[in-house]
Amino acid sequence: MAFTRATGKHRRTGRVHRTTARAAGVAALATTGVVGTLAAPALAAEPEVEQSGLTPVVTIGDSIADEVDAQAVAQKQAAADAAAREAAREAARERAAEAAKEAREAKERAAREAERKRLNTFVAPITASYVSTAYRAGSSLWSSGSHTGIDFHAAGGTSVHAVGVGTVVEAGWGGAYGNQVVIKMHDGTYTQYGHLSSIGVSVGQSVEPGQQIGLSGATGNVTGPHLHFEARTGPEYGSDMDPVAYLRSHGVHV
Numbered sequence: 300m301a302f303t304r305a306t307g308k309h310r311r312t313g314r315v316h317r318t319t320a321r322a323a324g325v326a327a328l329a330t331t332g333v334v335g336t337l338a339a340p341a342l343a344a345e346p347e348v349e350q351s352g353l354t355p356v357v358t359i360g361d362s363i364a365d366e367v368d369a370q371a372v373a374q375k376q377a378a379a380d381a382a383a384r385e386a387a388r389e390a391a392r393e394r395a396a397e398a399a400k401e402a403r404e405a406k407e408r409a410a411r412e413a414e415r416k417r418l419n420t421f422v423a424p425i426t427a428s429y430v431s432t433a434y435r436a437g438s439s440l441w442s443s444g445s446h447t448g449i450d451f452h453a454a455g456g457t458s459v460h461a462v463g464v465g466t467v468v469e470a471g472w473g474g475a476y477g478n479q480v481v482i483k484m485h486d487g488t489y490t491q492y493g494h495l496s497s498i499g500v501s502v503g504q505s506v507e508p509g510q511q512i513g514l515s516g517a518t519g520n521v522t523g524p525h526l527h528f529e530a531r532t533g534p535e536y537g538s539d540m541d542p543v544a545y546l547r548s549h550g551v552h553v
């Protein structure tokens with residue numbers, strides 16, 4: 300009991316009171332004549348504690364308590380700082396991820412737009428030319444008796460262009476068409492280019508709008524050099540459609 304100490308700044312005062320009370324108790328015991336072995340060791344021990352320097356112990360204890368308090372405060376602050384730094388890093392990561400996502404989406408949009416533009420770009424097969432023989436014009440030159448395409452005025456050796464994006468499905472001799480190229484367009488239609496003096500593409504090759512596929516000429520059943528151009532729903536002769544309407548529907552002025 301004598302060694303059970305309350306900690307805190309009022310400890311010394313408390314101890315003094317207890318000592319006084321104990322002394323009174325001992326005095327009371329003394330009057331009964333039962334001063335004995337129980338009380339005596341506790342009483343005897345009290346001065347030793349006092350002499351062993353209670354005040355310095357209390358001072359050190361307070362100092363340690365203050366230090367512990369300071370450490371606790373510092374640790375709490377450090378934890379709060381660490382949490383704040385982590386939150387800031389997380390926010391920065393989220394911003395970076397968001398920016399990367401936006402950049403990726405912008406790039407994808409630009410790519411889609413470029414592809415859409417590429418697929419929708421059409422040009423005339425002969426630059427700065429004109430239609431010299433109309434679609435379905437009658438002539439004894441044609442086996443069907445009717446022109447299945449249009450003729451573009453072109454001197455021999457003029458550059459002939461793919462009118463749009465597509466894949467070459469025929470490149471070679473086409474009988475009455477002479478040297479010809481047939482292209483399957485990206486939308487599933489076909490375009491044909493006849494009477495070429497030379498062919499510059501091969502079957503399976505992809506072509507871009509305006510890409511040169513050969514040179515105009517006078518091969519096949521012709522009276523002079525020009526480009527015979529057809530638009531078709533299929534790759535074969537007889538699936539022709541109005542080439543002027545076809546080109547105009549794709550924005551080409553003919």
Ligand SMILES: [Zn+2]
Pocket residue numbers: 432446448449450526527528
């Ligand atoms: Zn023709």
